[in-house]
Amino acid sequence: MSRHPIQIKLSEGKKEKPDPTTLVFGRNFTDHMFVADFDEGRGWHSHRIVPYAPVTLDPASIVLHYGQTVFEGMKAYKSDDGSVRLFRPEENMKRMNMSLDRLCMPRINEEQALHALTQLIQIEKDWIPTTWGTSLYIRPFVIANEAFLGVAPAKKYQFYIILSPVGSYYKEGIHPIRILVENEFVRAVKGGTGGAKTAGNYASGLKAQQVADQKGYSQVMWLDGVERKYVEEVGSMNIFFKINGEVITPAINGSILEGITRKSILQLLRHWNIPVFERKISIDEIKEAYENGVLEEVFGTGTAAVISPVGELNWDGYKMIVNDNMTGPLAKQLFDTLSNIQNGKEMDPFGWVLQLNNEIAKLA
């Protein structure tokens, strides 16, 4: 398939860049964005990089009523030498296509999308903060913008990529979070959309998160919707347990989002010859391990925090304090290794990193 040309229209003025030391997540956006349109019969067209500007939608647009939309999330990192790195971006484009399939939306051309992304980042590279832990968060998303109130897949879509400089997840170094095990609300169930990165999964989680916040917990751990006993995932992270020297993470089952960080952690652990299993794991098994003193570490994995050690799990009032509420050695090692690979401070033995300065020439 030949690549569509990308029209570029640069913005007249430039926004002031935010102070990298006080950056928060998802509040600041760069000067430009990428947009493409889809019309049934014509396919994707009008690929363009334009000044960051509002989306104009008919009030009857399908996305506003029936949630036909998917998104992705990844990061670009800039090293002190000015080199820019993306972490496995082709995995995000692949996952976006899986999500698009599930939502009856048209696939994007992954190679074309990656090209558009690298072009956009090239234009916005001054927006990538360099302080350790900061990065440029990348949000590709597709919305159904046909004006029609019937419940049916749209015939018109838009694909956007927007960029947001984000701060370090850990202002004072990596530290453990407290997690509430959710007994009332369910995020997703087999046969539903839990395996896709789509709006409804996040909307449905808001209520449980609100309750957790009120109780002083920063995240919710979801159990499966059928038996209400098998661990699924945590907020915007997959979850890992180290029990008696073995690492366990819930197997992909259709209702869990398959994280790219999760995938990379599995690869790293296997590379290090640490025994690791993808399987069902019940909250009872975790409690039992805790009572037997063999629940050694618990940590979440995701693009935002990379690794998030868990210091406390509260299951219906029963509190499990993990590793004395301190970051465990495995979580620390994984965090350091992955962060260093992402930032170009450590060799990348897996071919995960796409270094832009060289790649752009190759892709263009």
Added chain:
Amino acid sequence: MSRHPIQIKLSEGKKEKPDPTTLVFGRNFTDHMFVADFDEGRGWHSHRIVPYAPVTLDPASIVLHYGQTVFEGMKAYKSDDGSVRLFRPEENMKRMNMSLDRLCMPRINEEQALHALTQLIQIEKDWIPTTWGTSLYIRPFVIANEAFLGVAPAKKYQFYIILSPVGSYYKEGIHPIRILVENEFVRAVKGGTGGAKTAGNYASGLKAQQVADQKGYSQVMWLDGVERKYVEEVGSMNIFFKINGEVITPAINGSILEGITRKSILQLLRHWNIPVFERKISIDEIKEAYENGVLEEVFGTGTAAVISPVGELNWDGYKMIVNDNMTGPLAKQLFDTLSNIQNGKEMDPFGWVLQLNNEIAKLA
């Protein structure tokens, strides 16, 4: 609570009204819409009726990424004498608040919303078609329009009401539809958002609907997500079974949307002293009734079609032909009675109808 004033700005030109005989669902919209804004700390404000125009959203708006949005659907009917009727609109506003609660969104003032709606309909009354079976479909909806990529309830929202003249659901009179019982996909599960009228529930149903379409079935019947055996509902309708002289509809359980048509049908049946039960009903029970020759009628209920008789249920290849694939007498009677009440052709013994010409004066 004192009512907010509604600013009215009329459109300069008027769109051409569509031919009532060829009207389809949800494609044509009237000249004006109602809008109000919400900001945390300030509450709902700037209530206004303005020319129908695009919604302008920051590309990072929460609704586009995390699906924080709810909607409602109801109809206005115009009689030959020019009188305009709404069917239980206060029930829709109440349900909208229930949905808003589930999605961590701010409640609307139901009385104020109803007032806004009647004002808007007053302005657009020439848009209400009068041919039997046609009506003005009303779509209130609330979207989260804060620009923030964090997964958290928004601090900014917009409430819209748009109107769409719609054709008769039955071009050639009421007739039965074919329904596929869904075994693979799940719409909603206890603990999820199935009981709310929110985007994600509809997005998750698209795939199953697409498969049904390809097989020549017009709707999907959902089974529960836990045991995969209890009937939930059908597309945008609740479902009723007449078995051996008794009428059964699945009980509200947290994953089924509580339809206002359903509620009205229950009231009508009780009024007529027809035995009716809200309880769990499994697909096996329906199959058994069919085999014993006592599955007398099956019909869906919802705002769009009022009553939709079901002529065939296909469960994994096992086809149940209901009432010789003809509209049953109970479905017919319910359809006629409810349609007549809605259109003002029959006495309304339940106080369901809000007749606008009188009510507007009362509300204003």
